[in-house]
Amino acid sequence: MSKPPPAEAASARALLSATARQGRSRLARPILLGLASIACGLAQAWFIAHLLAALLGHGSAGWSEFFAAASLALLSIALGVAQERAQAAAGAAARADLRRRAFDRLLEAGPADDRPVGERSGLVVDRIEALDGYFSRWLPAAVLAAAGPLLIACVVAFEDPLSGLILFVAGAMVPVGMAVTGIGAALASRQQFDALQALSGRFLDRMRGLPQLVLFRRQEAEAQALGQAADELRRRTMKVLRVAFLSGLTLEVIAAAVLGCLAWRHGNLLVGGHPDPAAALFCLLMVPGFFAPLRAFSAAYHERMAANGAAAALAPLLAAPDSEPGLQLAEIPPTVVVTFEQVGLTYDPARGPALTDLSFRVMPGEALVLAGPSGSGKSSVLRLLMGFCRPDGGRIALNGRDATALRPEELRRLSSYVGQKAHLFRDSIRANIAMARPEASEAEIEAAARAAHVTDFASSLPEGLDTMIGEGGLGLSGGQAQRVAIARAFLRNRPLVLLDEPTAHLDPATEGELLDSLRRLCAGRTAIIATHSSALRARFGRVLELEKGRAGLPRMAGE
Incomplete structure (x- = not known):
């Protein structure tokens, strides 16, 4: 299975990077809200750890810690909702800008663009829609996957250095595992969108020519051809889903290993004698929080692969100059020879x-x-x-x-x-x-x-x-x-x-x-x-x- 040509991959990356730079002010909002949510999670886990330690007979905690944890939980929910809305707005703005540019290019080309109508509609609809997850989920998740676990590992290391080191090592293993399972995902995603574009283009063209198909008794043959194209799209889609499933499975294996290591590290909490039970509980409670940004990163990983495939088809259209060089008319002349x-x-x-x-x-x-x-x-x-x-x-x-x-x-x-x-x-x-x-x-x-x-x-x-x-x-x-x-x-x-x-x-x-x-x-x-x-x-x-x-x-x- 061959990889996409380097020139196409480079043009796709250039298009995605340029669009991300144009919308960085919108992308900053979900990232800042995500960091605020992680900080709330740290504070909430600290209060819950002291409450649990008190219930086990270590230290003292009361209603103030309980209400503080509850308030932080509500604040974290509110920040999560705001983050989702900010991500959706960032994705919608990026898609609107790309669709406007693509539509302008198609209008400029006019009849000189010899692609079928279905293929052109696939470019401005399906391909651009496929980029939504890249801007609304992948880019914020990529930043938070680096900043969030680092922040949590540093706080955990302050409480227990060995626990913090375990989290640091686990965080470094995640991108390696995802890179291994993600080999060929971009190509699979591109082939999926090629199949989708072929199906949508064929369907639109045949619907427009439906009277002629019926007149020449070709409706059954075209129905079979559409069925074959739909089956090809199904196979391509299932291949992309398999890659996404393997990526998520790798992350879950690493998370289970980390939880097992920290449970072994702080296991003597169950039998007494732990120097700081609240710190031990805090370290254990932060394991889900540590992997939450990485899970979001893993879930959005296939969005990046899909975006690479879609951007490779859009890049040649959008890479053209804004307008061809030439003079402009100061006014329309009354007559023309x-x-x-x-x-x-x-x-x-x-x-x-x-x-x-x-x-x-x-x-x-x-x-x-x-x-x-x-x-x-x-x-x-x-x-x-x-x-x-x-x-x-x-x-x-x-x-x-x-x-x-x-x-x-x-x-x-x-x-x-x-x-x-x-x-x-x-x-x-x-x-x-x-x-x-x-x-x-x-x-x-x-x-x-x-x-x-x-x-x-x-x-x-x-x-x-x-x-x-x-x-x-x-x-x-x-x-x-x-x-x-x-x-x-x-x-x-x-x-x-x-x-x-x-x-x-x-x-x-x-x-x-x-x-x-x-x-x-x-x-x-x-x-x-x-x-x-x-x-x-x-x-x-x-x-x-x-x-x-x-x-x-x-x-x-x-x-």
Whole structure:
């Protein structure tokens, strides 16, 4: 069984360490509360030892010691509850920060990230959730496992040096035993999360394609495949649990040995003659307290192993720079001239170039229709203009200036985009339109809805634009959903309009209804339209035929 590559392990450790440093102020609270709880336990054990010694006829103790021990017990419980809450808050804060960063990276990558949707959702959900125990339990437990037993051993050594030495030796043996039993735990945990990610990704993708599976009678085969993936996850999970069980068993063996040694050391307490019975009882009572932080450390040990596996998958995503270098726009220009000069683009050398020596110019108020078969490079042109990829050669200019000098997000600020199928969220129609510009006023949202003819069908709905729709536009037809997407483009109001098969999957009648809205959207703006539609090619004046990434002669519609 091979170990994870050193580079991946190092990047995972770097990610966890950096996140821990950012949240050290939150992590300090549960550690300080834990130390306070250990101090309360020491004082409580001291009072209980004197009470027990008095009951055995050695020394004197009364109600004051009893009430002091009871008060310290209540205080220890309160500190424990506060510690649990502080740990949960520290873990939640770390996960929220990581999830925000991961989501930002995925949004920055956009279509350039070729991972399946299920795998990406697994990264921001399952992998980050697996890091909760590292920040909420493992890190506080690791500090307390070092500081707590050391404090207890020092106090016990003050009462009886030999007992303190026994505790010191036992404390040194615990990490050695856990290291021996923990060999391969990180790899097992990583494999478990790989299996979980594969299962969740496959399940999400198949649920989305359920109608197609039923149509082609593949539901039984996919059910069996999901069952095999679930069984693989079960095996991986049981392997991680076995490692965690062995780690806990090692600790219990050491604790039993220490208790036996101290019982032998202070055994003459039972027959009399012990020089300090209260000290002997105190030493025995502190054995559970000594191992309590170590037990918490052992219980959280598998959290560290799981975190290493999860962080190894997250590190490549989060290790990218916050933003690519480039210039920022001081303001959005009112008009844009788009120029391609011998632009080349290659995604994969094995598949050949996506674009080769492509040249054209589009002026403000002009619409260029990119036509050609699938794979001819139409969508690649739009990706370049939105900053999701960079050209390998040639020059892309906006208003005469190099577009690649701008940050990718600045390129996206210049454009309004309508794709083949608008993704609508479970919210009102109004809120889905407002996503294009959240700060827009109600009047601006309604004006965009009218321009895209959304109000034509929304007026017949129970609550108009405030009508709730389901995830993916459930409750609206394909044409109505595209109208909402066009309304977003109207509301965004950018000088560059990019349309990628905006009327695909629509019947001719619905397509004809949308053409008027699209023409109004492109009026006065620079528009580039990738389409197979003959209706769109006829409606807009200029067509550029693409074939295998190369441009034919530009021509006017109808030629």
